[in-house]
Amino acid sequence: MPRLPTVDEVWPLVPRTHRRSLAEWTRLNREIDRCRRCPLGDLRAHPAIHRGSLRPRVLFVGEAPGAAEDRAGLPFVGAAGKRLDQLIHGVGLLESEFAVLNVIKCRPPQNRFSLEAAEACRPFLARQIEFLQPMMVVTLGVSALSAFRPDLLPMTAAAGHISRWRGLRFFPMIHPAAAARSLGFLRRWKRDGKTLASILARLGAA
Numbered sequence: 001m002p003r004l005p006t007v008d009e010v011w012p013l014v015p016r017t018h019r020r021s022l023a024e025w026t027r028l029n030r031e032i033d034r035c036r037r038c039p040l041g042d043l044r045a046h047p048a049i050h051r052g053s054l055r056p057r058v059l060f061v062g063e064a065p066g067a068a069e070d071r072a073g074l075p076f077v078g079a080a081g082k083r084l085d086q087l088i089h090g091v092g093l094l095e096s097e098f099a100v101l102n103v104i105k106c107r108p109p110q111n112r113f114s115l116e117a118a119e120a121c122r123p124f125l126a127r128q129i130e131f132l133q134p135m136m137v138v139t140l141g142v143s144a145l146s147a148f149r150p151d152l153l154p155m156t157a158a159a160g161h162i163s164r165w166r167g168l169r170f171f172p173m174i175h176p177a178a179a180a181r182s183l184g185f186l187r188r189w190k191r192d193g194k195t196l197a198s199i200l201a202r203l204g205a206a
Ligand code: SF4
Pocket: 032, 035, 036, 037, 038, 039, 040, 041, 042, 047, 104, 105, 106, 117, 120, 121, 124
């Protein structure tokens, strides 16, 4: 297997002008597919690598795959994925304008976010963002926010606020699964979704 780049080599992100090729993307996907860099590689049915556009304006980044994602080999295809798709549809993004992935590519036991796996997976995440070069990253949930901007925590303060980060626009949201757990979180999810829609409308991305 080719040597994986260190975090320092792939982070920060390269400029939008970076040359992209499908072969590069295929090679990255194949590396993730064969990866055993952390214990989750032996537990998964399939890694959930990416779904959506290869040239997204907006990239949604969740935490880790669940059971449905592990079966399908795609991120956000379960109940939380349906809620996320409703939001994406609601903010007016076309299929060609968004992509979805997770910080961790393989399902953790009991769906518990693993810091060890997040660290092992980080070079893959960095290379995915480097390749996709979105205009905006929307993190979903506290663990996804922590993987990028722990300085913005707590989640309640960060969610729904746009900032600039490493040449990107950065917009944290609560996890869509949290919106199913309480009315308060559901209101927050909807309110932040409206904020995202107005930002995208202003930027001409939707
Ligand atoms: S979670 Fe990431 S680092 Fe761990 S085995 Fe899967 S792809 Fe490799």
